[in-house]
Amino acid sequence: MRIRTARILPAAVAVAATVTGSLSWAPTALAQSTDPTPSASTSSTPRNAAEPETGGVAILKKDPGGDVLAGAAFALFDSAGKEAANGKTDAQGKLAFKDLAPGVYRLKEVSSGSNLHDTVDDQDVIVTPGTDTPLTIVDPFKDASVLLKAKDDKSGKLLAGSTVNIGSGDKTLLTLTTGPDGTATGKLPVNSRTGTDFWVKQVKAPAGYDLYKPSKEFKAKPGDPVTVTTTNAKTATSPPPTEKPTDKPTDKPSPGKPGKDEDTPSPSASGSPSADETASSTAAPAPEGSLAHTGADATPWLIGGAGLLLAAGGGALIAARRRADESNDS
Numbered sequence: 001m002r003i004r005t006a007r008i009l010p011a012a013v014a015v016a017a018t019v020t021g022s023l024s025w026a027p028t029a030l031a032q033s034t035d036p037t038p039s040a041s042t043s044s045t046p047r048n049a050a051e052p053e054t055g056g057v058a059i060l061k062k063d064p065g066g067d068v069l070a071g072a073a074f075a076l077f078d079s080a081g082k083e084a085a086n087g088k089t090d091a092q093g094k095l096a097f098k099d100l101a102p103g104v105y106r107l108k109e110v111s112s113g114s115n116l117h118d119t120v121d122d123q124d125v126i127v128t129p130g131t132d133t134p135l136t137i138v139d140p141f142k143d144a145s146v147l148l149k150a151k152d153d154k155s156g157k158l159l160a161g162s163t164v165n166i167g168s169g170d171k172t173l174l175t176l177t178t179g180p181d182g183t184a185t186g187k188l189p190v191n192s193r194t195g196t197d198f199w200v201k202q203v204k205a206p207a208g209y210d211l212y213k214p215s216k217e218f219k220a221k222p223g224d225p226v227t228v229t230t231t232n233a234k235t236a237t238s239p240p241p242t243e244k245p246t247d248k249p250t251d252k253p254s255p256g257k258p259g260k261d262e263d264t265p266s267p268s269a270s271g272s273p274s275a276d277e278t279a280s281s282t283a284a285p286a287p288e289g290s291l292a293h294t295g296a297d298a299t300p301w302l303i304g305g306a307g308l309l310l311a312a313g314g315g316a317l318i319a320a321r322r323r324a325d326e327s328n329d330s
Helices: 002-032 037-053 239-252 256-263 265-270 285-293 297-330
Strands: 053-063 073-077 083-088 095-098 101-111 123-127 132-138 144-152 163-168 171-177 182-189 194-204 216-220 225-232
Touching: 002 171, 053 101, 073 095, 083 095, 123 132, 144 171, 163 225, 171 182, 194 225, 216 225
Parallel strands: 053 132, 144 225
Antiparallel strands: 053 095, 073 083, 073 101, 101 123, 144 182, 163 171, 163 194, 194 216
């Protein structure tokens, strides 16, 4: 019985060992079949690849003269209109926006950070993966404000309808015409910190005034207000022609010319030798005084009167001679 038992035990142990061995290998086989190592390695790859898919914007801020501008404020908005970033340029005029998702953004300059410079218009910026988009922005100088006045050179009265051209060099930049209040306003571009030289020339004078032909020069700095004044003299040809013709006719019938008529009859009266003998019947002195005061030409009348006087004198002499002859004959 014991031997059989001993013989049976090894067989039982062997069976148990075989069962145990099958159980011990089963988990090993399951572990190899369900091990997710390949899938884990593939899932970690997209995470590493997503990190360089962002981009950025690198801004450099300058003015027209090439000087960098610090303190300029910018804001960046995404396609939905939401602010994605903001900041100001540093002492080197630089500003960088990082870690931006690829796409189209809207860049807005909030402030130039300078009293001399103006801001630029909003613009679109494209952000690409793995790079910073470079962007150089040039802020223009602020325009100068010009006020035009047109005045009468004597009274200083403001005049409407004065048209001028304003320019720099050989280029006309602005044309202004004064309104009913005698003024006009405009903007002039300035390209330097120290200012720009301009000229103004009148091309049309106000109604009733002469054109002011010389051109004037002036200088304007960024953002400064400037006043330009043109003066005009009244046209001298229109009023005088109506006054001069009226003055000349009044000069012609002046009392001086009738005086000349008074002088003309005096020699003719003194030159007639028989005027005293027949003056009682003709009364010639009275017409002379009346003609002198009327201003009419008395010369024909005087000549006619002198002729009559001479004829009467001649007749009287002939009659006297006949009487003398008759008396002698008798």
